[in-house]
Amino acid sequence: MEQIGIFGGSFNPPHIGHIQAAEYAAAELGLSRVLLIPALEPPHKQLPPGTPTPAQRLEMLHLAVAGHPKLEVSDVELTREGTSYTCDTLRLLRQQHPQAEFTLLLGSDMFQIVDQWKNAEEILQNTRLAVFCRGGKRERELIGQMEQKLLSRGSSVAVLKNPITEISSTQMRRLLAFGCGEEFLPHGVGAYIRGNGLYDTNANWKNLPMEQLEQVVVRLLHPGRVRHVLGCRDTCVELARRWGADEQDAARAGLLHDITKALDGPLQLTLCAAYGKILDDFSRKYPKTLHALTGSLVAERIFGENERVVSAICSHTTGKANMNTLEKIVYVADYMEPNRDFPGVERLRSLAFSDLTAALKLGLEMTLEHLKNQGCEVSPQSAQALDCLK
Ligand code: FE
Ligand code: FE
Numbered sequence: 001m002e003q004i005g006i007f008g009g010s011f012n013p014p015h016i017g018h019i020q021a022a023e024y025a026a027a028e029l030g031l032s033r034v035l036l037i038p039a040l041e042p043p044h045k046q047l048p049p050g051t052p053t054p055a056q057r058l059e060m061l062h063l064a065v066a067g068h069p070k071l072e073v074s075d076v077e078l079t080r081e082g083t084s085y086t087c088d089t090l091r092l093l094r095q096q097h098p099q100a101e102f103t104l105l106l107g108s109d110m111f112q113i114v115d116q117w118k119n120a121e122e123i124l125q126n127t128r129l130a131v132f133c134r135g136g137k138r139e140r141e142l143i144g145q146m147e148q149k150l151l152s153r154g155s156s157v158a159v160l161k162n163p164i165t166e167i168s169s170t171q172m173r174r175l176l177a178f179g180c181g182e183e184f185l186p187h188g189v190g191a192y193i194r195g196n197g198l199y200d201t202n203a204n205w206k207n208l209p210m211e212q213l214e215q216v217v218v219r220l221l222h223p224g225r226v227r228h229v230l231g232c233r234d235t236c237v238e239l240a241r242r243w244g245a246d247e248q249d250a251a252r253a254g255l256l257h258d259i260t261k262a263l264d265g266p267l268q269l270t271l272c273a274a275y276g277k278i279l280d281d282f283s284r285k286y287p288k289t290l291h292a293l294t295g296s297l298v299a300e301r302i303f304g305e306n307e308r309v310v311s312a313i314c315s316h317t318t319g320k321a322n323m324n325t326l327e328k329i330v331y332v333a334d335y336m337e338p339n340r341d342f343p344g345v346e347r348l349r350s351l352a353f354s355d356l357t358a359a360l361k362l363g364l365e366m367t368l369e370h371l372k373n374q375g376c377e378v379s380p381q382s383a384q385a386l387d388c389l390k
Pocket of ligand 1: 257258261291292316317334
């Protein structure tokens with residue numbers, strides 16, 4: 001009996017992680033082919049604004065599977081109207097391939113809720129499941145729990161320990177907006193994206209008016225960080241007014257200060273490499289602190305911000321020696337914006353309006369204390385910043 005894998009998703013855009021996972025599943029499970037099925041409207045998430053048309057997503061997927069004889073693209077969900085439920089897709093595929101057995105390939109997030117899907121019973125009784133396990137301990141536990149639950153109900157489940165390329169479509173879209181990331185795209189897909197100006201690759205974001213800048217920033221941030229960033233912008237403006245700094249600069253620096261924060265450590269390094277930035281040992285060791293540097297690079301090259309804004313973003317996590325007023329403002333505002341809550345924040349807030357330099361010093365001292373308690377190293381810039389305030 002023919003064994004067919006079914007791999008659904010938004011493929012927005014398709015990246016090498018998708019292709020590697022599909023190839024791995026085919027080899028590991030002895031599938032004669034894997035159908036990659038882009039969803040018209042995924043049931044569990046909304047496609048973000050700016051998503052390419054269904055035809056463009058289909059085209060990208062065709063380019064992505066070229067040279068992979070076991071991988072095929074199916075448009076069954078794109079040619080059907082409304083929400084793309086897997087139960088409907090499976091019914092249709094069974095009619096088309098009455099002699100085949102199907103294995104549904106799932107990411108771990110979807111696998112964990114598979115028993116809540118529409119017509120889950122029907123899916124689980126007739127289809128083998130295979131879940132891609134990314135390997136974190138907590139994730140393995142959750143997968144294990146669902147696996148037990150499904151096995152006890154008579155379903156067939158395989159856990160795939162595929163080597164994973166640490167990239168998601170969401171991160172891919174950010175990298176593309178920042179002008180890099182093509183190494184994560186299958187051959188041909190990058191050129192197609194650029195050729196059609198998809199994912200903001202042709203956007204001109206230089207010197208955007210404030211309102212438009214805010215819209216773009218909100219789109220690129222992790223949704224959980226939006227409140228912090230807007231709070232930081234407002235606080236930057238208040239402090240600029242109090243201390244006579246340029247309010248426009250302050251607002252723009254506040255809005256952009258965490259623009260690359262959603263990228264994890266390895267992707268921070270990817271961005272630095274793409275921008276030709278040579279890193280010191282500390283940054284290589286602690287790539288998470290790099291978002292201040294990468295944020296400043298993106299502010300300069302993608303958003304065309306002036307030197308003052310760029311430099312204030314660059315020093316917002318570590319501080320540096322001899323900070324100017326705007327740099328102090330962004331550092332302190334980031335620390336005390338209205339969504340921040342920690343012991344000492346009120347003292348920092350009142351100090352910020354009576355003595356900005358003292359507030360900066362307090363912020364640096366609290367950070368150093370925190371890092372020491374965590375057993376982490378202090379960045380040389382923070383040490384220098386504090387030294388010159390003593
Ligand atoms: Fe930050
Ligand atoms: Fe921040």
